[in-house]
Amino acid sequence: xxxxxxxxxxxxxxxxxxxxxxxxxxxxxxxxxxxxxxxxxxxxxxxxxxxxxxxxxxxxxxxxxxxxxxxxxxxxxxxxxxxxxxxxxxxxxxxxxxxxxxxxxxxxxxxxxxxxxxxxxxxxxxxxxxxxxxxxxxxxxxxxxxxxxxxxxxxxxxxxxxxxxxxxxxxxxxxxxxxxxxxxxxxxxxxxxxxxxxxxxxxxxxxxxxxxxxxxxxxxxxxxxxxxxxxxxxxxxxxxxxxxxxxxxxxxxxxxxxxxxxxxxxxxxxxxxxxxxxxxxxxxxxxxxxxxxxxxxxxxxxxxxxxxxxxxxxxxxxxxxxxxxxxxxxxxxxxxxxxxxxxxxxxxxxxxxxxxxxxxxxxxxxxxxxxxxxxxxxxxxxxxxxxxxxxxxxxxxxxxxxxxxxxxxxxxxxxxxxxxxxxxx
Numbered sequence: 001x002x003x004x005x006x007x008x009x010x011x012x013x014x015x016x017x018x019x020x021x022x023x024x025x026x027x028x029x030x031x032x033x034x035x036x037x038x039x040x041x042x043x044x045x046x047x048x049x050x051x052x053x054x055x056x057x058x059x060x061x062x063x064x065x066x067x068x069x070x071x072x073x074x075x076x077x078x079x080x081x082x083x084x085x086x087x088x089x090x091x092x093x094x095x096x097x098x099x100x101x102x103x104x105x106x107x108x109x110x111x112x113x114x115x116x117x118x119x120x121x122x123x124x125x126x127x128x129x130x131x132x133x134x135x136x137x138x139x140x141x142x143x144x145x146x147x148x149x150x151x152x153x154x155x156x157x158x159x160x161x162x163x164x165x166x167x168x169x170x171x172x173x174x175x176x177x178x179x180x181x182x183x184x185x186x187x188x189x190x191x192x193x194x195x196x197x198x199x200x201x202x203x204x205x206x207x208x209x210x211x212x213x214x215x216x217x218x219x220x221x222x223x224x225x226x227x228x229x230x231x232x233x234x235x236x237x238x239x240x241x242x243x244x245x246x247x248x249x250x251x252x253x254x255x256x257x258x259x260x261x262x263x264x265x266x267x268x269x270x271x272x273x274x275x276x277x278x279x280x281x282x283x284x285x286x287x288x289x290x291x292x293x294x295x296x297x298x299x300x301x302x303x304x305x306x307x308x309x310x311x312x313x314x315x316x317x318x319x320x321x322x323x324x325x326x327x328x329x330x331x332x333x334x335x336x337x338x339x340x341x342x343x344x345x346x347x348x349x350x351x352x353x354x355x356x357x358x359x360x361x362x363x364x365x366x367x368x369x370x371x372x373x374x375x376x377x378x379x380x381x382x383x384x385x386x387x388x389x390x391x392x393x394x395x396x397x398x399x400x401x402x403x404x405x406x407x408x409x410x411x412x413x414x415x416x417x418x419x420x421x422x423x424x425x
Contacts, residue, residue: 013190014198017153018205020183021126025151028184029123033100035178040096040143043174044089047139050170051085057166058135065133065159073263073323077134078159088139088167091390092174095143098388101408102149116418121411123149125207128199129392130155130221132213135163140390141210142171142185148410151184153206155199157213158191165189200225210405212393215320230405231397234320235265236346237378240337240363242354243274247281249375250353254285257351257377259292263322265394266349266381270317270327272337278330279305289326298328317344334359338366345369347396349381370396370403 028036047054058080065075106119127150131137138154145152156164168187175182188195199206200221209229211221221229239257241250257268273282278301286296286306296302297312309328316327317340331337341350351373352363364372371381371394381404383391388406395401401409 010190010192010194011198014188014195014202015205017186017188018126018202020181021151021153021186022205024181024183025123025126027181028146028151029102029125029149031149031178031180033102035180036100036147036149037096039146039174039178039180040092041174042177043139043143043171044092044096046170046173047085047089047092047167050166051082054080054085054163054166054170055082057162060162061135061160068159070133070159071323074133074159076261077263078163080135080163084136088136091136091140091384092143094384095147095390095407098147098407100147101411106413113422114420115422118416118418119413120416121408122414124410124412125150126205127152127392127410128155128202128206128209128227129153130196130199130209130211130213130217132157132217133159135160135167137212137392138164138167138187139171141212141392142168144390144392144405144407144410146180146185148407150410151186153186153188153199155188155195161191196220197224200227203227210392214322229397230393230395230401230409234346235267235322235348235381235394236270236318236320236344237266237268237349237351237381238270238272238337238341238345239268239351239353239378240272240331240341241274241277241281241285242334242337242352242356242359242363243276244356244359245274245277245281245353246355246375247277250281251285251288253351253353253375253377255288255292257379258289258326259294259324260377260379262324264379264382265320265322266379267322268326268351268378269320270329270340270344272329272331272340273302274334274337275301275330275332278302282328282330286328293324295325296328297325299330301330302328320346334363338363341367341369348394349373349378351376351378370394 101121104121108118129141172182206227209227211218296309297316298309303309347369349371350369360374383404383406391404
């Protein structure tokens with residue numbers, strides 16, 4: 001099923017998907033760890049067995065993407081090959097190997113009257129995930145929801161429609177192997193944007209919405225959703241070279257932070273450099289970036305160091321490029337760098353490169369971003385790299401979940417109170 005549908009048809013379709021997800025969530029919440037892990041490992045095996053079919057589906061999406069003149073960075077996000085399919089399969093197995101959060105006792109205590117109270121992790125229920133071009137999100141997000149005992153409704157972008165459906169078929173094979181209802185993991189079977197609008201109002205069926213995509217998608221979700229959301233704002237990430245930075249570390253980290261994969265939310269978009277070391281450290285870094293195919297946009301001081309740097313505009317300091325473009329600014333000192341990030345950042349990920357631990361500590365405590373780093377590439381802003389198996393996204397809000405959203409962040413809790421006939425005076 002695909003293409004435009006009448007509004008009434010979309011509403012009926014989404015209502016049925018929501019109803020089925022809610023029913024499946026009740027079953028899944030009672031599934032033990034072994035069954036959930038069986039579903040994940042069987043799905044991983046299916047991904048490997050059906051790699052050819054997945055690549056064929058991806059070829060359709062890639063051809064359509066090229067016809068739409070998607071940027072090289074977006075095409076890279078969309079592309080699947082044997083290595084990436086194997087990474088998806090391995091990711092499912094990694095999630096299966098994680099401790100099951102459901103039923104964990106978070107805290108326990110006994111009151112003077114003898115009441116025994118426990119705080120227990122429980123599934124959220126039904127998670128709605130709205131994302132764009134990366135088809136691997138289909139596997140990661142569904143697997144994390146499954147391990148946390150949640151049903152999920154996935155609405156991927158039209159660019160990855162065929163790829164994501166092929167991946168979902170493998171996930172359903174895993175569910176069947178474990179005897180879990182296929183409705184526990186569902187993909188909206190139409191690319192009609194009206195389906196997104198329906199999801200945002202499905203308070204009867206969906207417990208939380210996770211938007212994962214560009215600024216326009218996130219803005220729409222935050223503006224229109226009647227369902228609680230995990231905010232995943234833009235990844236306007238900064239790397240800051242402090243006056244006490246090791247030149248070798250700085251050079252290696254900056255190139256990786258920007259150019260390893262330019263289309264991910266953890267890619268550095270703005271480079272800040274202390275004026276005390278700019279003349280000595282910045283020229284080779286700029287040369288590395290240009291040779292790697294990066295377009296540089298800098299302030300006047302940066303342009304004096306390399307004539308190939310284009311002038312930066314005020315808009316550049318507020319832009320998540322998701323491409324081989326980097327804004328570069330020379331700052332006076334640590335506090336100036338912090339002021340810039342506070343003014344222009346998106347509270348995602350920031351990194352300081354320095355051998356001065358006191359300065360690093362000040363940087364990391366003064367900034368209110370979800371992830372702050374010391375002497376490391378911002379590209380490590382990833383749930384898999386954090387040991388979470390995978391992630392649904394990087395939450396930049398402050399309520400419930402922050403940073404990489406993994407299995408624990410996809411749970412809530414309830415209190416169990418054990419008595420022996422107590423009554424309240």
